[in-house]
Amino acid sequence: xxxSDSNNNTAVNVSxxxxxxxxxxxxxxxxxxxxxxxxxxxxxxxxxxTIGILYTLITEAIHFFMxxxxxxxxxxxxxxxLSQNPEFGLLPLLNGTxxxxxxxxxxxxxxxxxxAIYLSEYASDRxxxxxxxxxxxxxxxxTIVYGFFAFTFVTPIIRAIxxxxxxxxxxxxxxxxxxMIIPMIASLSEDAMTSVPNAMREGSLAMGATKLETTxxxxxxAAFSGIIASFVLGISRAIGETMIVTIASGSSKNFTFDIxxxxxxxxxxxxxxxxxxxxxxxxxxxxxxxxxxxxxxxxLIMNLLARYVSRKFREEY
Amino acid sequence: xxxxxxxKSSSKMNAxxxxxxxxxxxxxxxxxxxxVVLAILIVRVLGQGLAWLDWDFLTGRLSTSAERAGIMGAxxxxxxxxxxxxPVTLIVGVGTAIYLELYAKKGKFQSFIATNISNLAGVxxxxxxxxxxxxxxxxxxxxxxxxxxxxxxxxxxxxILIVSAQEALRAVPGYLSEASLAMGATKWQTIxxxxxxxxxxxxxxGSILALSRAIGETAPLTVLGIPALLIPFPNGLFDTFTALPMQIYYWTLDSSLVAExxxxxxxxxxxxxxxxxxxxxxxxxxxxxxxxxY
Numbered sequence: 001x002x003x004s005d006s007n008n009n010t011a012v013n014v015s016x017x018x019x020x021x022x023x024x025x026x027x028x029x030x031x032x033x034x035x036x037x038x039x040x041x042x043x044x045x046x047x048x049x050t051i052g053i054l055y056t057l058i059t060e061a062i063h064f065f066m067x068x069x070x071x072x073x074x075x076x077x078x079x080x081x082l083s084q085n086p087e088f089g090l091l092p093l094l095n096g097t098x099x100x101x102x103x104x105x106x107x108x109x110x111x112x113x114x115x116a117i118y119l120s121e122y123a124s125d126r127x128x129x130x131x132x133x134x135x136x137x138x139x140x141x142x143t144i145v146y147g148f149f150a151f152t153f154v155t156p157i158i159r160a161i162x163x164x165x166x167x168x169x170x171x172x173x174x175x176x177x178x179x180m181i182i183p184m185i186a187s188l189s190e191d192a193m194t195s196v197p198n199a200m201r202e203g204s205l206a207m208g209a210t211k212l213e214t215t216x217x218x219x220x221x222a223a224f225s226g227i228i229a230s231f232v233l234g235i236s237r238a239i240g241e242t243m244i245v246t247i248a249s250g251s252s253k254n255f256t257f258d259i260x261x262x263x264x265x266x267x268x269x270x271x272x273x274x275x276x277x278x279x280x281x282x283x284x285x286x287x288x289x290x291x292x293x294x295x296x297x298x299x300l301i302m303n304l305l306a307r308y309v310s311r312k313f314r315e316e317y
Numbered sequence: 318x319x320x321x322x323x324x325k326s327s328s329k330m331n332a333x334x335x336x337x338x339x340x341x342x343x344x345x346x347x348x349x350x351x352x353v354v355l356a357i358l359i360v361r362v363l364g365q366g367l368a369w370l371d372w373d374f375l376t377g378r379l380s381t382s383a384e385r386a387g388i389m390g391a392x393x394x395x396x397x398x399x400x401x402x403x404p405v406t407l408i409v410g411v412g413t414a415i416y417l418e419l420y421a422k423k424g425k426f427q428s429f430i431a432t433n434i435s436n437l438a439g440v441x442x443x444x445x446x447x448x449x450x451x452x453x454x455x456x457x458x459x460x461x462x463x464x465x466x467x468x469x470x471x472x473x474x475x476x477i478l479i480v481s482a483q484e485a486l487r488a489v490p491g492y493l494s495e496a497s498l499a500m501g502a503t504k505w506q507t508i509x510x511x512x513x514x515x516x517x518x519x520x521x522x523g524s525i526l527a528l529s530r531a532i533g534e535t536a537p538l539t540v541l542g543i544p545a546l547l548i549p550f551p552n553g554l555f556d557t558f559t560a561l562p563m564q565i566y567y568w569t570l571d572s573s574l575v576a577e578x579x580x581x582x583x584x585x586x587x588x589x590x591x592x593x594x595x596x597x598x599x600x601x602x603x604x605x606x607x608x609x610x611y
Contacts, residue, residue: 042409118348144562
């Protein structure tokens with residue numbers, strides 16, 4: 001009797017357990033089904049961000065272009081947003097952006113590439129393990145700190161050597177921006193060069209080439225697409241950089257090629273105008289978005305170009 | 318042997334070898350350029366700001382007189398912004414990474430999202446500022462409150478976090494989740510109890526790095542119109558705030574009017590860099606201590 005009793009007990013337990021299990025299964029089925037949906041919604045936030053950026057920039061820029069003809073905007077050499085009869089020409093800003101980026105790349109390009117060559121081809125493991133993280137510190141410093149450095153340290157030094165240079169000028173932020181971009185170009189180019197297989201280096205060295213000849217005739221041609229991509233990304237970074245030029249280059253809207261003078265970049269214009277001067281709905285306010293849209297398109301093209309170059313011209317080994 | 322010697326001593330070979338070693342030093346020196354600038358920058362900032370950095374400066378309120386000015390408001394502002402940025406980026410970032418790595422079918426949609434994320438990473442921060450100004454400040458009416466600044470910065474650093482979380486999840490070996498699935502665990506159970514715990518040290522490292530990017534970011538905040546001189550401390554998500562980089566910005570700009578402001582900016586930079594240094598050290602510590610190699 002005791003036996004059947006216990007059997008009964010287990011039977012009850014089993015059926016209870018089955019029922020419980022079913023409940024649990026339903027619950028876990030529910031989580032199993034809802035989790036991917038929730039995660040999908042989270043993932044779509046990034047897409048919404050892109051749509052948000054495009055939508056706000058384009059709709060507000062359209063407002064602007066209804067008041068200022070698009071042709072006048074892109075070819076105008078006068079930018080006087082606050083004057084009685086305002087002019088909205090983009091060229092002074094475009095000019096400032098291009099000149100500061102060129103100065104930055106003249107610094108960052110050669111120095112970054114040569115650092116990459118040293119780290120990838122010449123440095124011993126131990127030296128590399130010290131130098132590389134130190135270079136990366138340079139990349140981690142906030143741009144506002146570089147702006148402070150350019151304005152309070154680099155500019156006075158430049159003015160001591162070259163007195164014509166104004167207190168705010170495009171040269172000093174350009175140079176400092178270049179230093180900021182060095183680690184980016186160095187580490188991306190180094191990645192490209194270290195991925196060149198050793199067999200190619202050894203082949204060249206075995207033929208009697210020196211390390212320098214191997215670097216320039218074998219490694220760099222093989223890593224060329226990656227190096228170009230790193231330069232393009234560096235340019236994109238320079239175009240989008242804001243605080244250094246805002247602080248150290250002032251807000252003069254002159255259309256000039258004189259690097260001793262103050263110039264405004266597209267980014268610095270956005271900071272100046274959005275910093276409280278423009279009420280929503282005015283032409284000045286809408287001009288923000290037209291400038292930002294131009295900036296966005298520029299950097300997007302650069303980034304797509306970098307990806308295209310590194311994919312299209314990559315040598316596979 | 319004689320022949321080899323003669324080749325070696327031939328002037329052409331020597332010139333080539335000499336050229337190699339000259340260039341080697343040039344390469345080395347250019348590597349040092351960046352580091353020398355870094356050293357000058359740090360020495361300069363320390364020299365200018367260290368004397369101004371004391372307890373009163375850290376805990377004081379803002380003031381137009383340089384002697385009495387303090388940055389407690391900016392420190393609190395930065396902390397409040399981080400209170401918004403950390404949960405938002407962690408939930409959205411890790412969620413997106415899990416979806417992309419473990420749920421999404423490899424195909425057009427997944428590669429579309431991935432391309433989109435890498436494009437977002439290249440968008441200049443100032444453009445995010447305009448997005449925040451339009452959507453958070455104006456549309457949602459948050460003005461220049463902590464929440465507006467925090468959400469803007471969260472969107473800005475999200476791509477960084479997603480990419481690093483994806484890498485962390487990818488580094489978890491397949492046999493761990495296969496073993497869990499073979500034991501009858503469901504997919505979500507496997508992710509929650511096996512994959513995520515294994516990936517968490519790398520995810521933390523990545524999120525600290527993303528966070529330090531958000532702490533130092535200035536441009537989007539200037540677009541949101543964060544005020545220059547703010548006496549009351551922020552006490553909640555809807556309060557107006559200022560942050561450390563904004564404080565540096567205004568003091569640097571005004572240093573042409575009041576020379577001492579440059580020193581205040583330098584002292585604030587020391588606080589900011591110290592904060593970033595601590596955060597990065599924690600990240601490196603976590604990576605070295607908890608990261609397992611499979």
